[in-house]
Amino acid sequence: MENIQVPVMTGTVADKRPPRQPKAKKFDVGIVGGGIAGLYTALYLQREGHRVHIFEGTERIGGRVHTHYFTPDRDQYYEAGAMRIPMNKFQDIFFDLVKYVNARVSDERHISLIEYILATNNNLVYINGVRPQVTAFDTTPFLIGWPDIPERYQRSTAGELLVAAVDPLIQRLVNADDFEAEFRAIVKDFDQFTFRYYCINVMTGWNNSLVDFVETMTSQTNQFNLSVPELVMQSLDFGVKHWRTIKDGMSRLPEAMAHLVGLENITFGARVIGIGVCGERASITTRGYNGDLKVEFDRVVLAIPPAALRMIVDRPRWDLKKEMAIRALHFEPLYKMGLRFKMRFWERVKPRPSVGGQSTTDLPIRWIVYPSNGIHAEGAGDASGVLLVYSWMTDATNWLPLTPLERQNVAMTCLAQVYNGLKIDGKPLNIHDLFIESADHVWASSTATGDAMFLPGQFAEHFDVARRREGPIYFAGEHLSFHHTWIAGAAHSALDVVRDILKTPQLPPLGPLTPVHLSEPVHGVPPGVKAPFYFQPKNPMFLGTPGSSFNVPVPGHTSYLWPHKGYANDPASGEEQPVESSGDDGGDKGDGESEEDGGTVPKLPGYLGMLDKNALGVVSAHIASPNARAAWAMGRVTFT
Numbered sequence: 001m002e003n004i005q006v007p008v009m010t011g012t013v014a015d016k017r018p019p020r021q022p023k024a025k026k027f028d029v030g031i032v033g034g035g036i037a038g039l040y041t042a043l044y045l046q047r048e049g050h051r052v053h054i055f056e057g058t059e060r061i062g063g064r065v066h067t068h069y070f071t072p073d074r075d076q077y078y079e080a081g082a083m084r085i086p087m088n089k090f091q092d093i094f095f096d097l098v099k100y101v102n103a104r105v106s107d108e109r110h111i112s113l114i115e116y117i118l119a120t121n122n123n124l125v126y127i128n129g130v131r132p133q134v135t136a137f138d139t140t141p142f143l144i145g146w147p148d149i150p151e152r153y154q155r156s157t158a159g160e161l162l163v164a165a166v167d168p169l170i171q172r173l174v175n176a177d178d179f180e181a182e183f184r185a186i187v188k189d190f191d192q193f194t195f196r197y198y199c200i201n202v203m204t205g206w207n208n209s210l211v212d213f214v215e216t217m218t219s220q221t222n223q224f225n226l227s228v229p230e231l232v233m234q235s236l237d238f239g240v241k242h243w244r245t246i247k248d249g250m251s252r253l254p255e256a257m258a259h260l261v262g263l264e265n266i267t268f269g270a271r272v273i274g275i276g277v278c279g280e281r282a283s284i285t286t287r288g289y290n291g292d293l294k295v296e297f298d299r300v301v302l303a304i305p306p307a308a309l310r311m312i313v314d315r316p317r318w319d320l321k322k323e324m325a326i327r328a329l330h331f332e333p334l335y336k337m338g339l340r341f342k343m344r345f346w347e348r349v350k351p352r353p354s355v356g357g358q359s360t361t362d363l364p365i366r367w368i369v370y371p372s373n374g375i376h377a378e379g380a381g382d383a384s385g386v387l388l389v390y391s392w393m394t395d396a397t398n399w400l401p402l403t404p405l406e407r408q409n410v411a412m413t414c415l416a417q418v419y420n421g422l423k424i425d426g427k428p429l430n431i432h433d434l435f436i437e438s439a440d441h442v443w444a445s446s447t448a449t450g451d452a453m454f455l456p457g458q459f460a461e462h463f464d465v466a467r468r469r470e471g472p473i474y475f476a477g478e479h480l481s482f483h484h485t486w487i488a489g490a491a492h493s494a495l496d497v498v499r500d501i502l503k504t505p506q507l508p509p510l511g512p513l514t515p516v517h518l519s520e521p522v523h524g525v526p527p528g529v530k531a532p533f534y535f536q537p538k539n540p541m542f543l544g545t546p547g548s549s550f551n552v553p554v555p556g557h558t559s560y561l562w563p564h565k566g567y568a569n570d571p572a573s574g575e576e577q578p579v580e581s582s583g584d585d586g587g588d589k590g591d592g593e594s595e596e597d598g599g600t601v602p603k604l605p606g607y608l609g610m611l612d613k614n615a616l617g618v619v620s621a622h623i624a625s626p627n628a629r630a631a632w633a634m635g636r637v638t639f640t
């Protein structure tokens with residue numbers, strides 16, 4: 001976009017005015033990826049007066065923030081991606097972002113934070129077929145007969161051992177005036193080592209078997225083969241006592257952010273397949289269901305994980321170090337399955353009911369995570385509920401070869417083993433009788449492949465070069481922050497990019513004190529173009545076929561095509577369900593149909609995108625519009 005030249009007035013009136021400052025250049029910025037990093041970048045640049053457009057490869061906003069709603073009823077969801085936020089100063093950027101968003105969205109989109117319970121004293125442990133009467137962190141090698149443990153550590157708990165290993169380095173970070181400088185010092189000293197090597201060589205008398213024990217009880221298989229700084233950062237966050245989650249689902253955050261950015265500034269179903277540099281500008285080529293689109297921008301931000309960037313093969317070759325970093329940066333595989341039951345049996349089972357927190361097993365399911373939402377809701381005792389199983393690293397990869405039905409069977413068999421012999425209301429618990437349905441997300445086979453968790457040497461060797469801009473092209477994402485695997489990390493990396501683009505290193509994070517009207521947000525609908533470009537979802541996978549994760553509202557109908565429902569053993573609940581008004585849910589998420597949506601599109605907990613009435617309008621005025629075919633003022637547009 002060109003600068004708008006304000007004509008200089010001459011004569012007496014103009015002479016009395018202070019001389020005009022030249023306006024700072026306003027950029028058109030193309031952002032690839034609609035995860036937190038892309039959205040944060042867009043929000044920030046837009047409020048500084050720049051014009052942004054996000055290209056999201058899928059039909060959903062939020063990337064790895066992904067709440068799966070089984071039904072529109074309260075608490076019938078699981079967090080397939082991010083689910084909990086520790087309340088420490090390193091996560092301030094998240095809490096500030098929530099306040100920033102809340103100051104600007106309608107009540108309906110307001111984000112409420114509720115307590116997240118990380119662990120309770122009643123959570124179960126199930127190791128090698130044994131269910132000791134302690135929690136995972138309180139388990140000792142002696143208690144479960146772990147082999148080859150030096151005598152002096154036989155009665156040390158897993159929690160004590162982990163703290164002894166990481167605390168000296170954590171204290172350095174917690175007490176540092178300059179976090180980044182201290183983190184870099186730790187990188188300099190320890191980045192070349194795996195955490196396992198560190199434990200065996202720095203901790204007196206530890207052997208491999210003791211490391212295996214601590215890893216099994218406090219982490220997941222082979223995670224201690226990652227670099228020392230990664231495990232220190234992870235322990236720093238998981239050592240926090242108080243946690244929060246978002247009421248009615250984490251997806252409410254990216255959805256609210258997207259509404260602030262403006263749905264007309266986001267193109268869904270637009271997988272970017274090419275990046276080019278044209279002088280000082282850059283181009284994005286994106287492929288949708290009805291053709292390719294090439295757009296030029298002043299700046300391009302690639303807010304996508306390295307696995308996704310690597311698969312954009314039509315792009316400049318950067319120097320060998322940069323390409324090596326893109327190839328190498330290690331992501332740990334992650335796997336989650338949500339299982340919905342007719343009652344929240346885990347809260348009623350005797351003798352050890354789990355009200356929140358998570359149980360630890362050495363089975364393929366590894367962790368059983370109990371929902372913190374809905375614990376005290378009215379009628380929760382008898383209502384259906386959802387728990388999830390969660391695996392990392394090798395434990396996550398092991399699910400890959402299985403079909404969805406096989407995965408469901410494995411998870412159910414594991415859960416039955418853990419709960420074998422426990423009672424509910426005085427009778428033996430049979431979880432198969434209570435099961436309704438499941439859904440899962442194999443992150444290892446999605447574009448991100450998991451979360452960034454670097455191998456030894458990668459912080460020292462690849463981190464800075466991976467973050468470095470290449471001409472008009474900038475890079476963002478959680479992997480490019482010091483705080484891997486957190487929403488906070490994605491937001492930090494986006495803030496770094498915004499500072500870099502605007503050449504203002506001191507820009508503060510978005511927060512409660514950010515003035516609402518520092519400058520009017522600029523919306524990207526170019527003059528003369530009524531409907532911005534939207535890919536029309538013609539592909540069958542977008543039409544709600546079984547197995548699809550996408551829901552297209554059918555204008556004029558009240559039905560709603562549900563996402564992948566897993567494999568319900570109850571045919572009655574396995575069918576697609578029409579969405580009726582569910583009555584007053586007493587919350588802020590809306591309740592079924594509303595006047596606003598004309599009774600045709602159900603309002604679901606935070607569901608965004610094309611379900612939105614306004615977005616629907618845009619979808620129907622898609623590319624066929626001759627105006628949209630005209631040059632899009634953000635740059636030159638080519639349809640092929």
Ligand SMILES: Cc1cc2nc3c(=O)[nH]c(=O)nc-3n(C[C@H](O)[C@H](O)[C@H](O)COP(=O)(O)OP(=O)(O)OC[C@H]3O[C@@H](n4cnc5c(N)ncnc54)[C@H](O)[C@@H]3O)c2cc1C
Binds near residue numbers: 065305
């Ligand atoms: C299972 C799991 C549990 C987690 N738990 C927590 C937690 O409890 N707390 C927490 O704070 N964080 C958690 N995280 C981490 C957090 O979700 C991520 O750090 C953060 O969401 C990453 O945001 P991002 O924008 O960097 O990347 P992403 O969210 O991956 O966004 C990238 C986006 O780019 C899109 N994209 C990719 N390729 C292309 C392309 N070629 N063209 C167009 N679009 C493309 C993707 O579809 C995606 O929407 C978890 C993550 C996972 C997977």
